[in-house]
Amino acid sequence: MSTEYLAIYAVGAAIVLALPGPGNCLMISYGRSKRPLQSVAAAAGIILTGTVLTTAIATFVGVATGLSELLGAVLRGCGLAVLVWSALALWRLRGMTGLVADNDNLDGKNAASAFLKGARTMIRNYWQLTLFGALATQAAGPGITNFxxxxxxxxxxxxxxxxxxxxxxxxxxxxxxxLRRLETRKIKGRTRGKLRVNAGIVSVGYRRLAA
Incomplete structure (x- = not known):
């Protein structure tokens, strides 16, 4: 298997997994709750469920690209479009993309429920799973076996x-x-922009009245 294709997938996966999405926000919640056992269980639920799902995605991409060169080209084009659109969206993103629960309303009071919470969070993380599918289409290079x-x-x-x-x-x-500091900066930036727009509208109104 070519090292360059593995590097493409590894770099892309590292970026996606580092972003503060729902799964990582859940880990922040458990980390702040000071419950090590529940934190480990939630992480296990996210990791194991994600591994199963990415295996299914990689299998689908491998089989599809092996069936037809045209189908493989279509998948690579769609995957590239998803990655470009996501990169543009993330470039404008500041702060968090998920919710962080407080200690008093955090679900998963024991290890089993925390594991299930992590698994459900990963299953519902459609955006991240779509990105891993898009990465797989770009990293599925020619001449490599599906296995x-x-x-x-x-x-x-x-x-x-x-x-x-x-x-x-x-x-x-x-x-x-x-992340909260980044979110606060985004809100303040939007507020200043709205104030400038409103001030401009008021100025135009006064000018028309004066005329």
Whole structure:
């Protein structure tokens, strides 16, 4: 299997997993709750469910690209379009893309419920799963077997997901403060922009009255 295609998938997966989406926001919630057992269980639910889903996605992409060159080209084009659109959307994004629960209203009071909470969060994370499908279409290079592809992509996801989830849980307080600061800057920037627009509208109104 070509190293460059593995590198493409690894770099893309690292970026996607580092973003503060629903799964990472859930890990911030458990990390701030000071419940190590529940944090580990929630991380296990996210990681294992994500590994199963990315395996299914990689299998689908491998089989589809192996069936027809035309179908493979269509999938790569659609995947590239999704990645470009997502990059443009993320470039404008500031702050968080998920909700962080407070300690008193956090679901998952025991390890089993925390595991299920993490699994459900990953299953419902359609945006992230779509991005992993798009990455798989770009990393499925020519001349590689489907078996190698199906094995390599989930292994990369598993390793990077372990790092991302536990990093968000361990440094939950610092990351949460940082993301909130970015969110506050975005809100303030929008407020200033609205004030400028409103001031301009009022000025135009006064000018018309004066005329």
């Amino acid at each position: 190698q592809q199906v094995i390599a992509f989930p292994v990369i996801f598993f390793a990077l997901s372990v790092l991302a989830n536990f990093a968000y849980a361990i440094f939950a307080g610092r990351i949460h403060k940082r």
